[in-house]
Amino acid sequence: MSLSFEHTTLGQRVLFGSGKAAENLAAETSRLGAGSIMVIASDFEMPMARTVAAGIEVTLWHNEVVMHVPIETAHAARDAATNARIDLIVCVGGGSTTGLAKAVALETGIPIIAVPTTYAGSEATNVWGLTEAARKTTGVDDRVLPVTVIYDAELTLSLPVEMSVASGLNGMAHCIDSLWGPRADPINAALAAEGIRALAQGLPKIKNDPAGLPGREQALYGAYLSAVAFASAGSGMHHKICHVLGGTFNLPHAQTHATVLPYVLAFNAPHAPEAEARAAAAFGADTALGGLQALRELLDAPRALEDYGFTEAGIAEAVEVALPAIPASNPRRVTADNLAALLTAALNGADPKTLTDLS
Incomplete structure (x- = not known):
């Protein structure tokens, strides 16, 4: 049986190494020439995020993360990024955190570095999701694909x-x-x-x-x-x-x-x-x-x-x-x-x- 198919491979940089998240993040923000960085992390993940981001200068810390990304939460994060003239988003956390970063990127085009702390996988897709009036809408847009994913298994040790x-x-x-x-x-x-x-x-x-x-x-x-x-x-x-x-x-x-x-x-x-x-x-x-x-x-x-x-x-x-x-x-x-x-x-x-x- 002959093969016939069309396949698209998404362009993304992956840095994988236990104990190397802070080092890799500092190197990657330097490589990208970021001047104004926003870090998104939930209250629970914020101490870890501050450790991971210890080697970079952060303009804005944002912790208003809600499951399923309500549109109001997305708009608040977008406005915060716009007002601070952010040119790079770093998200540290699980799928909800990555989803919020994607919601900001969807409207602003700001690039994302994702640092996952769960096994959600959202960091490696160009799929976004927003919830409004009890209906979740999803879509595909290359603007929301993180330019870089930094995997560090040590960051998942706190996940029960x-x-x-x-x-x-x-x-x-x-x-x-x-x-x-x-x-x-x-x-x-x-x-x-x-x-x-x-x-x-x-x-x-x-x-x-x-x-x-x-x-x-x-x-x-x-x-x-x-x-x-x-x-x-x-x-x-x-x-x-x-x-x-x-x-x-x-x-x-x-x-x-x-x-x-x-x-x-x-x-x-x-x-x-x-x-x-x-x-x-x-x-x-x-x-x-x-x-x-x-x-x-x-x-x-x-x-x-x-x-x-x-x-x-x-x-x-x-x-x-x-x-x-x-x-x-x-x-x-x-x-x-x-x-x-x-x-x-x-x-x-x-x-x-x-x-x-x-x-």
Whole structure:
């Protein structure tokens, strides 16, 4: 069978090294010739951000970070950057922090250096997201792609095991979605498979040795690969569902992705045999779902959306909002009925295998 596809590789500098974040940030801001720097970090991450930025001159510190990036929060950060004549943004934190930096860049074009402290992967994509009036909107714009990502596994040591698991499985969701996203191709499939392998190896090491660097380095590496694959393949069924659950119902981002993932995998896998086989091989398992579920059991991963505030009363609205956004290229036809069944199973933490035979 001949190959025929179109692939775009995003241009981004990656600096990876444990204990080297401050050194790499100082060198990179100098290389970019930054004159007025804004550092974005949440209150929790601010002490770490000040340590990372100890070697640079910071014009503006900004700590108003809110999950799912409400548009009011984005406008406040944009105005602060504009008033201070910022020419470089440094964001230190997880997906919400990176998302806020992207929201500023979207309107101003100010370049970003991202210093991730979780396994969210947002730092390696040109995807932005904003929430307004209980609706989360996402889009693609190269202005929001950080020019440089600085990975330092030491910065993730303070991330508790429970959040590390949820964040890492969020990265795993990027990988799985990339196997059947609207622009899926052999290159991002290869990246996604390696991302699955790295995360599947790294996350158990974090659980067994939270203070050790090897597992956290593997997880960061896997998270980067997952995000690069996702940026190329585009947002698939899983992410469209989770964006609705987050934006409309304010469910926590990482835990929601970690919970929904096995249900989307069970739903799609029988209709995408090549993708399923690739994922299974990456897990080192007979089936992709079996590999994922074995990993989730080992990690004591999030199990039910009801644990995070979602209720049966929200299913109809979630279906109404999510259904039109799911790509027509999804391997399996999605209807209001089978999407409601998927959400009901995820709500209750039912066995994902029940979804494989849905019509």
